[in-house]
Amino acid sequence: MRSGGFTVLWLIPFSLVLGVARPPSFAPDWLLFWRPQWILLALVFWVLHLGVFRGVLFRALFPRGRSDDGTLFRRGMALVWLSGLVVDGLLAEPLGLNGAIFATIAFYLMRFRDRLALQTLLQRMVMIFLMVFIAEVFRAFVLNLLYGQPWVLQPLTVALTSMLAWPIYARLSDRTSSGVRGS
Amino acid sequence: MLVASLGLMTIDGSVPRADKVSTVSVPTPLQSAVINVRSGLLTLTSPVFAIAEAPYRFSGFVSDIGADRSSLLRQRDQLESQLLLLQQQQQRFTYLQQENTRLRQLLGSKAQLPSEVTIAEIIGVSPNPQRAELLLDKGQQDGVIRGQAVVDAQGVFGQVIEVSTDSSWVLLITDRDHAIPVRNSRTGVRMILGGIGGAEALVLEDLPASTDVLSGDVIETSGLGGRFPVGYPVGVVTSLGSVQGSPYLSASVKPSAALSKVGHVLIIANGSPQPVRSKALSDSGDSLTNKQADN
Numbered sequence: 001m002r003s004g005g006f007t008v009l010w011l012i013p014f015s016l017v018l019g020v021a022r023p024p025s026f027a028p029d030w031l032l033f034w035r036p037q038w039i040l041l042a043l044v045f046w047v048l049h050l051g052v053f054r055g056v057l058f059r060a061l062f063p064r065g066r067s068d069d070g071t072l073f074r075r076g077m078a079l080v081w082l083s084g085l086v087v088d089g090l091l092a093e094p095l096g097l098n099g100a101i102f103a104t105i106a107f108y109l110m111r112f113r114d115r116l117a118l119q120t121l122l123q124r125m126v127m128i129f130l131m132v133f134i135a136e137v138f139r140a141f142v143l144n145l146l147y148g149q150p151w152v153l154q155p156l157t158v159a160l161t162s163m164l165a166w167p168i169y170a171r172l173s174d175r176t177s178s179g180v181r182g183s
Numbered sequence: 184m185l186v187a188s189l190g191l192m193t194i195d196g197s198v199p200r201a202d203k204v205s206t207v208s209v210p211t212p213l214q215s216a217v218i219n220v221r222s223g224l225l226t227l228t229s230p231v232f233a234i235a236e237a238p239y240r241f242s243g244f245v246s247d248i249g250a251d252r253s254s255l256l257r258q259r260d261q262l263e264s265q266l267l268l269l270q271q272q273q274q275r276f277t278y279l280q281q282e283n284t285r286l287r288q289l290l291g292s293k294a295q296l297p298s299e300v301t302i303a304e305i306i307g308v309s310p311n312p313q314r315a316e317l318l319l320d321k322g323q324q325d326g327v328i329r330g331q332a333v334v335d336a337q338g339v340f341g342q343v344i345e346v347s348t349d350s351s352w353v354l355l356i357t358d359r360d361h362a363i364p365v366r367n368s369r370t371g372v373r374m375i376l377g378g379i380g381g382a383e384a385l386v387l388e389d390l391p392a393s394t395d396v397l398s399g400d401v402i403e404t405s406g407l408g409g410r411f412p413v414g415y416p417v418g419v420v421t422s423l424g425s426v427q428g429s430p431y432l433s434a435s436v437k438p439s440a441a442l443s444k445v446g447h448v449l450i451i452a453n454g455s456p457q458p459v460r461s462k463a464l465s466d467s468g469d470s471l472t473n474k475q476a477d478n
Contacts, residue, residue, distance in 0.1 A: 013231075021235040022308040025443070032312035081184045089224020090231055091310055092345065092352055095217060096191030103184045146196035147360065149313055 007172055008046050015042035020090060034157050036165040037132050039087055043102055044128065045169045047080065047109045048116070073110055080106040097142050101135045121170055128166045133159035191217070222323075225347035232307030232318050232350075299452040301325055303333075306350065313380060315355035315442075317341075321450060322349040330410055332451045338416040338439025339363065339404060340448050351450075355442055356417065357383060365417050366405040370395045373405050376417060376436060383443065385418055385436040392430050396420060402436055412451060 018038040023031050084099030091098070108131075109116065119127065136155030143149040198214045210218060303325075307318030321327050323346050333340040333353050341361065345352040354361055359380035365387075366373045372394060374387050390396060400420045406413025418436035425432050 016228075016231050017235045020232055020307060020310045022310075024239075029312065032310070035310070077184065081188075084188075086224060086228060089221060090228040092225075092314075092316065093311075094192045094195040095220060096188035096195070099191070100185055100188035103188070142192060143311075146192070150359075152313065154312075 008049060011045060011169075011172065012042050015039050016087075016090060019087075033152070033154050034161050036161040037136070037158055038165070039098075040101075040105065040132055040135060041128070041162060041166060041169050043080065043083070043105060044109065044131070045173060047076070047106045048113075048173070076110060077103055077106055093139075094142060094146055097139060101138060105131055105135065121167065124170065125163045125166050129159050129163035132162040195221075221345060222347045225345060225350060225352070226322075229306070229318065229347060229350040236306050299326075301327065301450040301452070302447055303327075303351075303450055304447050309352075313359075315341075315358035315361075315378065315380065316344070317353045317355065319343075319351050319353055319448065319450070320349070322347045322351050324348055326452065327351050327450055332411045332415075333448050334415055334451060335440045335448050337441055338418065339411060340440045340442065342410060343450065353448075356385060356438060356440070357442060363411060363417060364405045364407040365402045367396060368401040368403045368416075369397075370400075372396070373407065374402075376402060383438055384421075385438055387420070387434040387436060388431075390432040390434065392425070392432055394432060396423060396432070396434055398422060 015038040019035075081099045081103045084097075084102035085095065087093075087098040087102070088095050116124075116127075133155055136158050140149070140151060140155055144151060194213050194217050198210060198217060301321055303319040303321040305317050306320045309316035309318075319327075319333075327343060327346050329343055329346055331343045333342060339356055341353045341355040341358075343351050344354045355378070356363055356376070357378040357380065359378050361378040363376050364373065365376045374390060374394075376385050376387055379386050387396070387402070398420050402417045402420065404411040404413055404415045404417060416439040418438045420434050421437045422435045423432055424434070
């Protein structure tokens with residue numbers, strides 16, 4: 001059984017690569033509309049494991065104080081927001097967009113951590129669907145507002161494929177020592 | 184954090200994109216800061232695109248190794264024939280260039296041909312299917328700046344909209360946000376050619392019904408606005424249409440550039456740097472006046 005830290009360490013870069021990888025030239029154009037939100041899924045996985053693993057980067061950025069009570073939440077949120085900024089650069093999207101999405105999702109996951117730990121896989125998949133759908137609608141709204149990008153059904157398709165892709169992450173979670181029940 | 188995000192988005196959204204600026208504007212200090220942050224983040228994250236592209240590079244490498252001798256010899260023969268043809272055209276081009284320079288000197292106008300090009304490789308594609316953008320492997324350290332035109336062997340490709348130290352984003356001419364001032368090479372009539380997003384098609388909109396445009400006409404850059412050098416082919420008119428009751432025509436244009444097939448492109452250094460990331464109707468604004476005078 002591997003540590004959650006090791007899994008998170010390779011899962012995040014791997015998800016970033018999956019998030020920007022283009023399909024082969026023979027693949028139809030519409031396939032891109034069905035690409036799961038790999039980066040958001042990695043974020044959910046990461047935040048669910050945040051309590052048990054903080055990672056090298058986390059420890060370097062936020063050294064542990066005398067008393068850690070209450071600071072994990074704030075430091076985790078700050079790190080998640082900064083990660084969103086990096087993803088903005090990666091996806092060439094307005095600065096702050098992914099930070100806002102990531103911070104909101106991280107807030108929800110950390111706030112209701114205990115309740116979420118009781119979820120079954122099916123419940124978790126439904127939660128992922130709703131979470132990604134709302135995030136993608138917000139993204140589409142901002143891109144429409146700032147760049148005039150038209151509304152399409154992409155939030156729905158992305159949420160659907162993300163929901164279906166979650167069992168891969170859940171399987172990874174089960175195989176780690178720090179796995180959260182139901183994830 | 185949400186407030187900070189909203190603030191950042193507001194500032195970033197106010198930065199004019201390279202493709203829709205009507206005048207050359209100077210960014211405010213806040214906008215400059217956001218542009219610099221974006222540039223830094225692009226430098227930081229461009230290796231991710233390189234890793235994502237690695238399987239395709241590897242498969243190309245393997246197919247190169249696996250190519251048999253006869254196919255390589257066939258390819259060499261084809262390239263030799265092509266080189267001979269291009270050398271012949273080059274001789275003709277050199278003569279025409281000299282003649283053009285002499286005539287311009289007689290008329291007292293400036294030379295217009297761009298002097299330098301940078302060869303760049305495409306290393307990534309925008310993950311957003313609604314945006315026609317590509318990532319190139321050349322950036323500030325190679326002399327690339329915002330607003331430079333990008334072409335391939337067949338025609339105009341797009342323009343640089345964001346630059347980092349070692350990479351740059353290019354907005355393709357097919358993006359729905361892109362528009363380019365063009366002219367009909369047969370008649371010289373000036374028009375604006377816009378992208379419609381996704382599919383490899385462009386559109387000439389709101390043409391007066393009396394406009395002389397035929398199917399098969401070659402559309403080339405007009406040079407107005409100074410962003411795209413004059414005379415580069417952009418596409419070929421494929422069909423004409425009109426809306427019932429409307430006095431205007433519209434024409435579909437097939438891009439000349441191999442937008443989805445090409446692996447290398449040329450970035451053209453065309454004079455003074457454009458200070459901002461645009462949204463490209465750029466070219467039809469006030470800056471037209473000077474260029475028209477040059478023509």
